[in-house]
Structures are given as structure tokens and as C-alpha cells.
Amino acid sequence: MKFSEQWLREWVSPQLDTQAIADQITMAGLEVDAVEAVAAAFSGVVVAEVLSKEKHPDADKLNVCTVNDGTGEPVQVVCGAPNVDVGQKIPFAQVGGVLPGDFKIKKAKLRGVESRGMICSASELGLEEETSSGILVLPASAPVGTSFREYMQLDDMTIEVDLTPNRGDCLSIKGLAREVGVLNRLPVSGPEITVVEASIDDTFPVTIEAAEQCPRYLGRVIKGVNVEAETPLWMVERLRRSGVRSIDPVVDVTNYVMLELGQPLHAFDRDNLQGGITVRLAREAERLTLLDGQEVALRPETLVIADERGPLAMAGIMGGENSGVNEKTHTIFLESAFFAPLGIAGQARSYGLHTDASHRYERGVDPELPAMAVERATKLLMEICGGQAGPVVETVSDEHLPAPRIIMLREARLESALSKRLQPDDVTDILQRLGLEVDKQAEGWSVVAPSWRFDVAIEEDLIEEVARIHGYNNLPVRRPAARLALRPANEALLTQSQLRNQMVARGFQEAVTYSFVAPDLQAAMLPDAVSPVLANPISSDLSVMRASLFPGLVRALEYNLNRQQTRVRIFETGLVFNGHLDNLTQEPMMGALVCGGREGEGWNSTKAQVDFYDLKGDLESLLAMGGAREAWRFEPGEHPSLHPGQTAQLFYNGEPAGWIGTLHPQVRAKLGLKVDAVLFEVRLDVLSQGEIPAFEPLSRYPEVRRDLAFMLKEATPVQALLDCAKAQAGDYLKDIKLFDVYAGKGVAEGYKSIALGLTWQHASRTLNDEEINQLVDSIITNVRAELDAELRG
Numbered sequence: 001m002k003f004s005e006q007w008l009r010e011w012v013s014p015q016l017d018t019q020a021i022a023d024q025i026t027m028a029g030l031e032v033d034a035v036e037a038v039a040a041a042f043s044g045v046v047v048a049e050v051l052s053k054e055k056h057p058d059a060d061k062l063n064v065c066t067v068n069d070g071t072g073e074p075v076q077v078v079c080g081a082p083n084v085d086v087g088q089k090i091p092f093a094q095v096g097g098v099l100p101g102d103f104k105i106k107k108a109k110l111r112g113v114e115s116r117g118m119i120c121s122a123s124e125l126g127l128e129e130e131t132s133s134g135i136l137v138l139p140a141s142a143p144v145g146t147s148f149r150e151y152m153q154l155d156d157m158t159i160e161v162d163l164t165p166n167r168g169d170c171l172s173i174k175g176l177a178r179e180v181g182v183l184n185r186l187p188v189s190g191p192e193i194t195v196v197e198a199s200i201d202d203t204f205p206v207t208i209e210a211a212e213q214c215p216r217y218l219g220r221v222i223k224g225v226n227v228e229a230e231t232p233l234w235m236v237e238r239l240r241r242s243g244v245r246s247i248d249p250v251v252d253v254t255n256y257v258m259l260e261l262g263q264p265l266h267a268f269d270r271d272n273l274q275g276g277i278t279v280r281l282a283r284e285a286e287r288l289t290l291l292d293g294q295e296v297a298l299r300p301e302t303l304v305i306a307d308e309r310g311p312l313a314m315a316g317i318m319g320g321e322n323s324g325v326n327e328k329t330h331t332i333f334l335e336s337a338f339f340a341p342l343g344i345a346g347q348a349r350s351y352g353l354h355t356d357a358s359h360r361y362e363r364g365v366d367p368e369l370p371a372m373a374v375e376r377a378t379k380l381l382m383e384i385c386g387g388q389a390g391p392v393v394e395t396v397s398d399e400h401l402p403a404p405r406i407i408m409l410r411e412a413r414l415e416s417a418l419s420k421r422l423q424p425d426d427v428t429d430i431l432q433r434l435g436l437e438v439d440k441q442a443e444g445w446s447v448v449a450p451s452w453r454f455d456v457a458i459e460e461d462l463i464e465e466v467a468r469i470h471g472y473n474n475l476p477v478r479r480p481a482a483r484l485a486l487r488p489a490n491e492a493l494l495t496q497s498q499l500r501n502q503m504v505a506r507g508f509q510e511a512v513t514y515s516f517v518a519p520d521l522q523a524a525m526l527p528d529a530v531s532p533v534l535a536n537p538i539s540s541d542l543s544v545m546r547a548s549l550f551p552g553l554v555r556a557l558e559y560n561l562n563r564q565q566t567r568v569r570i571f572e573t574g575l576v577f578n579g580h581l582d583n584l585t586q587e588p589m590m591g592a593l594v595c596g597g598r599e600g601e602g603w604n605s606t607k608a609q610v611d612f613y614d615l616k617g618d619l620e621s622l623l624a625m626g627g628a629r630e631a632w633r634f635e636p637g638e639h640p641s642l643h644p645g646q647t648a649q650l651f652y653n654g655e656p657a658g659w660i661g662t663l664h665p666q667v668r669a670k671l672g673l674k675v676d677a678v679l680f681e682v683r684l685d686v687l688s689q690g691e692i693p694a695f696e697p698l699s700r701y702p703e704v705r706r707d708l709a710f711m712l713k714e715a716t717p718v719q720a721l722l723d724c725a726k727a728q729a730g731d732y733l734k735d736i737k738l739f740d741v742y743a744g745k746g747v748a749e750g751y752k753s754i755a756l757g758l759t760w761q762h763a764s765r766t767l768n769d770e771e772i773n774q775l776v777d778s779i780i781t782n783v784r785a786e787l788d789a790e791l792r793g
Contacts, residue, residue: 025176063080220392267333334377348362422466556568570593662678706776
């Protein structure tokens with residue numbers, strides 16, 4: 001919520017400066033995000049009147065004007081704005097003035113004609129961000145010679161408040177003024193709102209079919225409206241200072257009342273309505289073209305405003321294009337309603353929308369406010385656009401309106417929670433200033449919450465209200481007393497911090513992605529995955545819980561590639577979600593992705609690209625940290641996201657623990673990626689498993705090494721050869737290494753040569769050749785029998 005300090009002070013004006021008000025609001029729980037001037041700094045600009053206008057003799061697009069700036073003598077100025085005209089009141093920068101950006105106004109000659117000053121546009125004065133095509137035209141009543149800053153009251157500040165979702169009552173000047181009044185013990189006095197008596201009998205019937213979602217609906221016909229009228233400059237300025245753009249007088253008035261009182265309104269073109277208004281849920285296959293031109297397919301749970309032809313608007317969210325006010329409108333139907341928060345919550349986001357109206361209705365709008373708002377809007381519309389108002393038609397379902405909430409606040413509970421005893425009279429005063437009905441009783445206070453405070457429902461809410469109005473700074477500071485023992489560290493477990501540090505040490509950067517992903521992305525990478533769908537997603541692209549870390553990592557890769565970052569090495573730790581809500585499993589995982597060059601750019605680096613074995617080496621460095629490398633196995637596997645033949649499944653002590661592989665070409669094509677990427681994902685619970693290091697005496701006796709090269713079928717995995725060799729190598733085998741893989745000349749087609757280096761050592765004696773030869777023979781025999789492999793000659 002962004003608001004003008006001057007506008008706020010019309011309602012309540014404490015003896016505090018701007019920053020003090022901002023600090024006070026923040027300490028009351030309404031955090032102030034920014035305090036900014038409403039206009040850039042400038043000087044020497046006055047209100048002036050255009051006296052004459054003639055074409056420049058040497059430039060088709062320039063005019064030579066004379067203006068009265070209040071100094072006595074007309075001033076000649078050259079102006080290129082297409083909308084300048086005689087009789088206009090305009091902002092005029094005199095010679096010697098300084099505009100935003102330190103632009104100094106000097107006498108000048110434009111195409112040979114002297115110009116002493118400058119007629120300014122809104123953007124040149126810093127009142128608009130976009131460059132204006134024409135000058136700013138002021139009302140005819142603007143006094144000539146008056147300082148433009150003073151006339152526009154530009155010595156003002158805008159205060160932007162970041163409200164928590166429970167404080168929807170502060171999404172208006174009225175609500176914020178109410179808070180400031182309570183904090184400073186000042187009365188709040190807004191504009192007088194009187195009933196506008198009907199001058200015509202025109203009405204439009206309203207029927208409510210979905211009373212639970214819309215318990216109250218008010219409508220009024222206003223006839224003879226001049227939509228071509230100009231919105232007053234004071235209203236345009238107040239809207240601008242609240243971050244709202246002026247559109248036309250009808251829309252401006254509805255926006256203004258929403259900002260002032262907190263009640264969203266909507267105006268329909270009465271001539272485009274047929275039969276009567278019906279507030280109901282959408283029906284099967286109904287569609288609606290919204291004001292922004294977007295056509296949406298309505299779902300059955302969506303509340304709509306309809307006539308006999310079909311939907312006119314998404315209730316509490318956005319109106320329809322065909323029934324909205326346009327330049328031909330002369331009769332409007334003004335809507336002011338109370339929509340229940342649960343009926344609107346999440347609906348806008350489910351369609352990829354977010355509007356000022358939905359923002360307020362989702363948080364709760366005062367159900368008693370619609371009548372006041374429609375009267376205020378009617379008065380402003382008739383003052384600006386003229387017209388005649390019919391009677392207000394109200395349709396209400398009392399049983400579905402929010403019932404008064406009676407809450408008991410115990411004095412002992414309040415003292416216990418605040419660690420301070422407040423005087424009962426002070427508590428009563430605070431509650432009454434907040435608008436609550438208070439009945440003092442022996443044990444505390446019986447309180448009735450006001451209609452605008454949806455967030456006050458239980459005793460704890462009242463304690464919070466008393467605390468924040470009394471002042472958090474006025475409460476005692478006490479440290480909690482507790483006997484806390486140090487938690488023992490399990491040395492056999494690797495922490496996530498250790499695993500992260502290892503990845504960083506190997507040149508990776510940590511990524512933190514959302515736990516929810518786009519459904520089409522997850523379907524492309526994990527077609528068989530089942531994970532929960534969010535009922536209230538941030539956006540349609542983040543609507544399902546991730547079943548793997550792969551989609552988030554690939555999206556991060558795509559983000560980097562789109563920004564010319566061609567070498568990517570990222571990792572992430574987080575939960576993945578599998579199953580429906582009733583049988584949901586949440587499993588912590590670590591994932592990583594590499595793409596691009598094997599080495600960073602440099603004069604001595606190669607241009608080789610990363611492949612499967614690069615990332616496998618990074619992963620093996622993690623596995624080695626636990627000291628139980630032999631418990632892990634890589635076996636060929638198939639995964640829908642990974643390339644067949646370049647994919648391995650990880651096993652830990654025989655249990656599935658993760659995957660590693662190159663991104664599947666079909667997945668790459670679906671995602672529009674033009675480069676290869678290699679990924680892994682491993683369960684964190686098993687990755688964290690380790691062994692406590694133990695000392696083993698070094699042998700004083702020599703090692704014995706034998707190198708064996710086997711002719712192995714190309715399809716046989718090397719791991720099978722290692723397993724066969726280990727099984728027959730005996731208890732004194734110290735190490736076994738794969739040091740060569742060869743296929744080509746001298747090796748039969750369909751075979752590969754695998755060379756192993758085996759090292760034996762005894763702790764207490766020297767091993768003799770006979771023992772070693774027996775072990776080698778046993779290995780050769782076993783490999784020949786199990787793998788049909790021969791020793792290479």
C-alpha cells in the first residue's frame with residue numbers, strides 16, 4: 001500500500017515528521033518499505049497562461065507562444081508540444097529555473113527565434129516516468145504567477161507500507177489513518193459521506209445464487225454520465241502518488257474510493273446488460289474476455305457476475321471487456337459488494353492474475369463498507385461527470401455475513417504473555433481505541449471485534465493488539481532461562497555443510513530453486529512422477545511440487561544460458577516430493593548439473609567439453625568422504641530424463657540411492673536446449689553415511705604388484721571384472737586399479753582390453769612368489785569362467 005502523507009494528514013495529523021510517522025507505523029507491525037518524495041527537485045517553475053500561439057517561421061513542428069507568468073510583461077517562448085493552445089494554464093519554467101537532472105533554463109534561440117523559458121510536460125517535471133508527448137495542462141482556476149510546487153502541493157512524501165496478509169483493513173487511507181489515530185490518541189476525521197438521494201427511479205435487478213461467497217451486493221444506476229469529462233487534477237495526483245494511473249473519470253473514481261475507503265468498486269455499462277445481475281458460480285464451458293483482453297475458460301468454482309447472456313466479470317477480480325465502461329457509455333451500473341475471503345482466495349492467481357480488488361478481497365473487506373462506498377463514489381461521479389442517480393438496490397443474505405466475534409481476554413494471561421502488568425484502564429482504553437466493544441469483567445475483558453478486523457478472532461490476537469499499541473519497546477526484555485546441553489556430534493555422519501564445501505571446492509556454485517515447478521517441465525522430464533498440485537500457487541508456472549531436483553536445475557541452466565553463461569557448474573540440496581497428499585513422501589536429496597567447458601577460459605586451457613565421467617569424478621569425491629567407497633556401486637540403468645547408454649544408477653549396500661547421466665536428447669529438444677548437460681541426484685541420507693576413521697599400522701614388508709590385461713566383451717561392465725578379481729584376490733589384497741582401457745588394432749571387434757593393477761601386502765611377513773602366483777591363477781580362472789574373458793597375450 002502506497003499513500004501520500006498529505007492525504008493521510010487530512011484524516012489525522014500527529015505532531016510528528018515524516019520519518020517519525022514511518023517509524024511509528026513500522027513499530028506497530030505495518031512495516032514501511034520506502035519513504036520517497038512525490039516529485040523530483042526543481043525550482044523556478046510557476047503557473048502561467050498561454051496568451052498567443054503562432055507557427056514558427058522556419059520549423060513546422062514548433063510554435064512561437066507568449067505566456068503570462070505573473071511578472072507583468074508577456075514572455076516569448078518556443079514550444080514543440082502538439083497540444084499547446086491559447087488560454088491554457090500551464091507550468092512554465094522561467095529563465096534561471098532548474099529542472100530535474102540539473103537542467104538549467106537559459107535564454108536561447110531556436111531556429112533563429114528567441115525563447116525565454118520553457119513550457120513543461122509532466123515527465124520534464126519528474127511527475128511521470130514515461131516521456132510525455134505533450135505539455136501538462138492545468139485547470140482553468142490555477143492562479144497565474146503562483147509557484148507550481150505550491151499549487152500542486154509537491155512538497156509531499158509517499159510512504160509505502162508492506163502489509164502482512166492479516167492486515168487487509170489497512171489497505172486504505174481510512175485504515176492507515178485509523179492506526180495512526182490509535183497510536184497517537186487522536187481523532188480520525190475523513191470526508192463527510194452523505195446519502196445521495198435518488199433523482200430517478202431507474203434500477204437494475206440483482207439476484208444472489210452463491211450467498212456463501214457473496215452475502216451482500218449493492219448496485220445503483222447512474223444515468224447521463226459524461227465519460228469524456230476530465231478527471232480533476234487533484235484526484236489524478238492522489239492516484240499517481242498511490243501508484244495508480246489515471247484512465248477515465250469513472251475508473252478513476254472507483255480507484256480513488258478503493259484507495260480512500262478500502263472498498264473495491266466496479267462500473268458496468270448499463271446498456272450492455274440484459275435481464276438482471278446474477279451473482280453465481282461459473283457454469284461448464286463458460287468463457288470470459290477480461291478488461292485486459294485476455295480470454296479465460298472459467299472453472300466451476302469461480303464466482304462470476306452474470307446477466308441473462310452469461311458472465312460479465314470475475315467477481316472481486318476483474319471485469320469483462322464487453323460490459324465495461326467505454327467512450328460511448330452514458331448510463332452506468334455501479335457495483336459495490338462484499339465477497340467472502342474464502343470465495344476469492346487463490347482464484348486470481350489460478351488464472352495468472354493479480355488485481356487491486358483481489359488483493360483486498362482475499363484478505364477481507366469490511367462487510368459494512370459497501371453502502372458507504374457506493375454513496376461516496378456516486379457523489380464524486382456526479383460532481384465530475386454529472387448524471388442522475390437512481391436508488392441503491394441491496395441484496396443481502398444475513399445468515400452468510402460474518403457473525404460478530406466475542407473474545408475473552410484474561411488479565412492473568414495478558415500479564416503472563418507480556419511479562420508485564422498493565423493497568424486495566426489502560427488495556428480498556430487501547431481496546432476501545434482500536435474500535436472494539438469492551439465489557440470489563442472480573443477475570444478480564446469480553447471483547448467484540450469490529451467488522452473490519454478479520455484477523456482478530458482469538459485471545460492471542462487481542463494480546464498482540466495490546467502489545468503493539470502499548471509499544472513493543474515498552475515491554476521488558478528478558479532472556480529465556482533454560483538448561484541446554486550441547487548436542488553430541490556423530491562423527492560417522494557427514495553434514496550437509498561438509499558436502500556443500502566439497503562441491504564448492506570442486507568449482508560448483510550452490511543453487512536454491514523453488515520446491516515447486518512448472519507442470520509441463522516436470523511432465524517432460526519425469527512423465528510418470530506423481531506429486532501434489534498446489535491449490536494456491538504463486539503462478540501457473542510453479543504449481544506442482546517437485547518430484548526431483550532435475551527440473552529446477554535444468555531451469556537454472558536455461559536461465560544462465562539465456563544470459564550468455566555457457567559454463568555452468570551448479571548443485572542443490574533440498575526435499576523432493578512423491579505421491580499424493582495421503583501417502584506423500586518427502587526425501588532430502590543432493591543434485592548437481594554441469595555444462596560447457598571442462599576448464600574455465602584461459603590461455604592454457606583446452607576447449608574440451610564436460611562429459612559423464614567429469615561429473616562422475618565429482619560425485620565419487622563426495623562418496624569417498626564417507627570412507628566407505630566400496631559400499632557404492634554404479635550400474636547401467638534407464639531414467640526418463642537421462643540419455644540411454646550414458647546413465648548409471650547408484651546403489652548403496654545394494655539399495656537404490658540415486659542417478660547420474662547425460663540429459664536425454666528428447667528432453668533437450670522439448671526444452672529448447674542446444675547444449676549437452678550432465679546431472680546427478682543422490683539421496684542425502686545415504687550420502688551422509690560414513691565410517692569413523694581408525695588407525696591401521698603400516699606394514700614394514702614390501703608390496704607385490706601384478707598387472708593383468710583381459711580381453712573382455714565390449715558389453716561387459718568393468719565393475720563385473722573388478723568384482724571377480726576381488727573375490728579371488730585373497731585377504732592381503734591392498735589395492736586394485738583400472739589403469740588402461742583399449743579397443744582397436746590387435747583387439748578383436750566387439751571386445752575391449754582392460755588392464756588392472758593388483759597390489760598385495762602382508763602386515764607381518766613378506767609374501768612369496770608362489771602365493772602370489774596362486775592368487776593370480778585363481779583370478780584368471782574365475783574371470784574366464786564367469787565373464788568368458790581371456791588374459792591378453
